[in-house]
Amino acid sequence: MAMADERATGTTGRPIPPPRAPRRTGNGADRGGPRPVGPRAPWAGTPRNAPCPCGSGKKFKHCHGRV
Numbered sequence: 001m002a003m004a005d006e007r008a009t010g011t012t013g014r015p016i017p018p019p020r021a022p023r024r025t026g027n028g029a030d031r032g033g034p035r036p037v038g039p040r041a042p043w044a045g046t047p048r049n050a051p052c053p054c055g056s057g058k059k060f061k062h063c064h065g066r067v
Helices: 002-009
Strands: none
Touching: none
């Protein structure tokens, strides 16, 4: 019976903590389910260095691509 007591308390005499729950990433990928689908902006696939499709003459990154 001494061996079972050793496992429950570990070698230092302190109790062994319960296992932790898996850590969530926070990006929602683990939730699953359908993504909300809405209308896409006309510039949704425009590269950053391309001219902006709005017709301003600026690069996309300086016009509608600003973050």
